[in-house]
Amino acid sequence: xxxxxxxxxxxxxxxxxxxxxxxxxxxxxxxxxxxxxxxxxxxxxxxxxxxxxxxxxxxxxxxxxxxxxxxxxxxxxxxxxxxxxxxxxxxxxxxxxxxxxxxxxxxxxxxxxxxxxxxxxxxxxxxxxxxxxxxxxxxxxxxxxxxxxxxxxxxxxxxxxxxxxxxxxxxxxxxxxxxxxxxxxxxxxxxxxxxxxxxxxxx
Ligand SMILES: Cc1cc2nc3c(=O)[nH]c(=O)nc-3n(C[C@H](O)[C@H](O)[C@H](O)COP(=O)(O)O)c2cc1C
Numbered sequence: 159x160x161x162x163x164x165x166x167x168x169x170x171x172x173x174x175x176x177x178x179x180x181x182x183x184x185x186x187x188x189x190x191x192x193x194x195x196x197x198x199x200x201x202x203x204x205x206x207x208x209x210x211x212x213x214x215x216x217x218x219x220x221x222x223x224x225x226x227x228x229x230x231x232x233x234x235x236x237x238x239x240x241x242x243x244x245x246x247x248x249x250x251x252x253x254x255x256x257x258x259x260x261x262x263x264x265x266x267x268x269x270x271x272x273x274x275x276x277x278x279x280x281x282x283x284x285x286x287x288x289x290x291x292x293x294x295x296x297x298x299x300x301x302x303x304x305x306x307x308x309x310x311x312x313x314x315x316x317x318x319x320x321x322x323x324x325x326x327x328x329x330x331x332x333x334x335x336x337x338x339x340x341x342x343x344x345x346x347x348x349x350x351x352x353x354x355x356x357x358x359x360x361x
Contacts, residue, residue, distance in 0.1 A: 201253050202232075206290070207284065229317050231314070231315055233312065243307075245290065249291075252299070288302070299323065
């Protein structure tokens, strides 16, 4: 809600902050996702064991602890969107940094006419609580049921209840996954805009 803010005479502090912004680069509002990045990038699986699909997703965010909820922003033109709406389930597969090449392909090729599991040489495995397949080469899995959908703009927010989480023992550091093992993307259009904390820490 808007509050009535009293206008006051410009003092030296205000002038200082004005100068600060003048000397900064102004960025187009449509580039906000590039500025709030890099982001942890995951592979979302959808469909069934017979007809499963994989899509790369950087716009993912937890939205509630009690109940545990997660959101993914998916463009309605993605094949994944149609599958999630149909089955009302999806899984988040956390890829190790070594899967970079396949993660890029899953994010630039559509599953409408191809089986990405086969094309990318990834192994389909059964989930515990949902009928959506998991990717055997990934190091963590979050099984979700679709509970809500919000349409704020050109991407739709799909909200999933978290049914179960599994992490490989060797990457679990007591809290979560060792961040150096994960992939962080800065811009979904370019393969070289990917970051690994391992590389960043070294340089
Ligand atoms: C690194 C990366 C991140 C991406 N993140 C998203 C995302 O968060 N939401 C989205 O709708 N598309 C995203 N994409 C694009 C989709 O992954 C891409 O359009 C994919 O081919 C859709 O596959 P599908 O048609 O089989 O569902 C991303 C692509 C890349 C390379």
